[in-house]
Amino acid sequence: VIPGWFSEISPMWPGEAHSLKVEKILFQGKSDYQNVMVFQSSTYGKVLILDGVIQLTERDECAYQEMITHLPLCSIPNPKKVLVIGGGDGGVLREVSRHSSVEKIDICEIDKMVVDVSKQFFPDVAVGFEDPRVTLHIGDGVAFLKAVPEGTYDAVIVDSSDPIGPAQELFEKPFFESVAKALRPGGVVSTQAESIWLHMHIIEDIVANCRQIFKGSVNYAWTTVPTYPSGVIGFMLCSTEGPPVDFKHPVNPIDADDSNCNSSKGPLKFYNSEGNAFDFSSSRF
Numbered sequence: 460v461i462p463g464w465f466s467e468i469s470p471m472w473p474g475e476a477h478s479l480k481v482e483k484i485l486f487q488g489k490s491d492y493q494n495v496m497v498f499q500s501s502t503y504g505k506v507l508i509l510d511g512v513i514q515l516t517e518r519d520e521c522a523y524q525e526m527i528t529h530l531p532l533c534s535i536p537n538p539k540k541v542l543v544i545g546g547g548d549g550g551v552l553r554e555v556s557r558h559s560s561v562e563k564i565d566i567c568e569i570d571k572m573v574v575d576v577s578k579q580f581f582p583d584v585a586v587g588f589e590d591p592r593v594t595l596h597i598g599d600g601v602a603f604l605k606a607v608p609e610g611t612y613d614a615v616i617v618d619s620s621d622p623i624g625p626a627q628e629l630f631e632k633p634f635f636e637s638v639a640k641a642l643r644p645g646g647v648v649s650t651q652a653e654s655i656w657l658h659m660h661i662i663e664d665i666v667a668n669c670r671q672i673f674k675g676s677v678n679y680a681w682t683t684v685p686t687y688p689s690g691v692i693g694f695m696l697c698s699t700e701g702p703p704v705d706f707k708h709p710v711n712p713i714d715a716d717d718s719n720c721n722s723s724k725g726p727l728k729f730y731n732s733e734g735n736a737f738d739f740s741s742s743r744f
């Protein structure tokens with residue numbers, strides 16, 4: 460290990476490790492579930508680490524939070540009830556709250572320390588918790604979903620860490636079945652679905668499970684996040700049987716000028732209403 464540098468060494472990506480230069484360690488703690496660390500990096504802003512794995516950096520978190528949220532929410536007309544599993548840093552909540560049609564946002568995060576640390580060190584990410592439509596449940600997402608009445612949600616977003624540790628069950632078939640039950644007909648789910656360069660076997664298993672469970676459409680999308688292993692992260696985008704869902708052509712574009720869209724959350728940085736990222740033709744670049 461190089462002094463003054465953090466290296467993301469893990470058996471989940473053997474033989475490689477992304478490193479970030481550390482200016483100052485800001486927090487170190489151990490919750491009931493995992494080790495939590497925050498440090499100021501030299502070039503990516505503040506960084507959140509769980510059990511030695513990079514969860515987000517201030518510089519590139521927008522790419523992940525915006526894509527995992529707007530790909531599903533822009534694919535169905537007028538989403539009203541949304542559930543977030545995981546996502547304790549609040550970034551997905553910030554993005555969900557840009558959608559004026561949404562009336563209710565439930566979030567179930569297992570580790571309260573992640574919420575508290577994000578509010579203290581990442582206020583521009585944790586701003587999502589301030590939206591009055593948000594109800595925070597601290598608990599296990601698997602148990603939460605078992606208790607949800609059938610057809611409750613228009614969309615479920617599973618913003619998880621990796622399948623080693625607290626999030627392991629969120630990658631298994633029974634969990635996907637409980638998500639399908641909690642969605643209305645034609646409802647959509649997006650989940651954190653790892654890297655095509657590192658985890659093809661995990662992705663193949665997830666896609667096979669989703670094809671059995673979600674009788675609408677089953678898609679895999681990806682985006683670039685330089686501080687995630689291999690620089691790319693993917694998402695499962697699935698819909699239950701019902702009104703067809705086309706994830707490639709938004710039916711519910713975000714109006715980037717919508718007052719609700721930008722107010723306390725700051726402007727969209729990565730995704731745009733054409734469902735692309737980094738459209739340099741738009742006025743914002």
Ligand SMILES: NCCCN[C@H]1CC[C@H](N)CC1
Binds near residue numbers: 619651
């Ligand atoms: N909301 C924070 C994102 C959590 N997702 C990450 C995806 C890549 C993983 N190696 C670590 C968690």
